[in-house]
Amino acid sequence: MKILTVIGARPQFVKAAPVSKVLRAAGHEEFLVHTGQHYDPQMSQIFFDEMGIPEPNINLEVGSGQHGWQTAQMLMGIEKLLLEEKPDYILLYGDTNSTLAGSLAAVKLHIPIAHVEAGLRSFNRRMPEEHNRVLTDHASDLLFCPTEVSAQHLANEGITKGVHIVGDVMYNAVLGFTERSEKNSTLLNSLNIAPNDYLLATVHRPANTDNVDNLRAIFEAFRELDENIIFPVHPRTRGKIANLIDNMAEFAPKLKLIAPVGYLDMLSLAKNAKTVLTDSGGLQKEAYWLATPCVTLRSETEWVETVNIGWNTLVGADKKKILVAVNDKKTPKERPSIYGDGHAAEKIAKILE
Numbered sequence: 001m002k003i004l005t006v007i008g009a010r011p012q013f014v015k016a017a018p019v020s021k022v023l024r025a026a027g028h029e030e031f032l033v034h035t036g037q038h039y040d041p042q043m044s045q046i047f048f049d050e051m052g053i054p055e056p057n058i059n060l061e062v063g064s065g066q067h068g069w070q071t072a073q074m075l076m077g078i079e080k081l082l083l084e085e086k087p088d089y090i091l092l093y094g095d096t097n098s099t100l101a102g103s104l105a106a107v108k109l110h111i112p113i114a115h116v117e118a119g120l121r122s123f124n125r126r127m128p129e130e131h132n133r134v135l136t137d138h139a140s141d142l143l144f145c146p147t148e149v150s151a152q153h154l155a156n157e158g159i160t161k162g163v164h165i166v167g168d169v170m171y172n173a174v175l176g177f178t179e180r181s182e183k184n185s186t187l188l189n190s191l192n193i194a195p196n197d198y199l200l201a202t203v204h205r206p207a208n209t210d211n212v213d214n215l216r217a218i219f220e221a222f223r224e225l226d227e228n229i230i231f232p233v234h235p236r237t238r239g240k241i242a243n244l245i246d247n248m249a250e251f252a253p254k255l256k257l258i259a260p261v262g263y264l265d266m267l268s269l270a271k272n273a274k275t276v277l278t279d280s281g282g283l284q285k286e287a288y289w290l291a292t293p294c295v296t297l298r299s300e301t302e303w304v305e306t307v308n309i310g311w312n313t314l315v316g317a318d319k320k321k322i323l324v325a326v327n328d329k330k331t332p333k334e335r336p337s338i339y340g341d342g343h344a345a346e347k348i349a350k351i352l353e
């Protein structure tokens with residue numbers, strides 16, 4: 001079987017790592033396309049190095065730009081490759097512009113689409129990701145859902161054929177790399193911070209970074225929190241913070257803004273944090289698997305299960321809610337397997353076969 005895989009943004013590298021490994025071990029041919037959506041070494045190459053992801057067959061080097069421009073560049077590049085490579089399946093991950101470009105290119109060429117992380121919905125149509133995932137799901141032939149809830153969302157939209165609940169591939173990754181992260185990550189030492197003595201924060205959603213009131217509210221909450229805060233800053237966010245906050249010294253030495261970190265350091269930061277504050281999708285789940293409570297800086301989430309069982313609290317960009325959620329955060333006793341058994345990648349490979 002020949003598979004053409006499209007990845008391009010940071011979370012897709014993490015998701016593809018376990019699946020790629022299983023597919024190749026089973027003797028399948030994978031043609032790996034990197035769209036170039038993320039290109040800084042700390043946003044891209046470090047994941048390939050740390051997670052042993054094979055070198056892409058091609059990097060389209062599309063880079064950053066407006067949604068339409070960026071998606072169009074990827075679409076043209078992927079279409080050409082699909083015509084040349086004639087794969088049995090195109091394999092797509094998640095909900096980024098790279099995902100949408102892959103699905104649009106393949107569906108018109110009648111190349112079957114397999115979508116990993118199908119059926120997720122935030123029901124917030126202002127998020128670019130919501131459009132990317134809805135459109136991709138409706139073009140897909142095989143839909144690999146992480147949860148019952150995601151399969152139900154598809155059923156509600158009339159999609160029942162080709163739907164498989166396989167669990168979450170990010171859990172494969174967490175299980176596969178936690179030990180290596182414990183051995184190899186030295187970040188906490190170099191930051192001179194002890195385990196369980198800090199909060200981990202990440203902010204990169206346009207709803208937070210591109211809305212001055214929201215970003216200011218989040219930073220005002222950070223200023224009032226007592227704990228150290230380690231904040232690896234996404235490039236989208238860095239410029240916005242610089243414009244917003246004249247005097248970073250007000251936050252020192254409590255708030256540590258650091259460059260984006262690789263997968264091993266991120267696992268270590270999430271595992272050892274008192275609480276994670278984030279607007280990322282993946283990190284909400286990683287926190288859960290690593291038994292760290294999460295406060296989500298959004299008003300809705302695709303990962304509703306973590307909220308329902310008390311490990312995750314939705315606070316939006318509301319300063320008061322952030323402070324209450326962090327200060328009152330209690331760790332629930334139960335941590336059931338809500339995202340499968342950590343073998344989603346193996347199940348996906350079998351179904352593709």
Ligand code: UD1
Pocket residue numbers: 009010011037038039040043064065095096097098128129204234235236
């Ligand atoms: C993208 C995804 C988002 C995902 C996130 C993970 C879309 C619509 N969004 O958002 O779903 O959660 O990746 O990180 O696909 N930049 C750099 N260096 C890089 C990459 C980006 O400096 O290597 C800067 C550029 O200024 C760029 C901005 O970050 O304009 C945003 O990058 P982009 O890929 O458009 O979206 P993300 O915010 O990363």
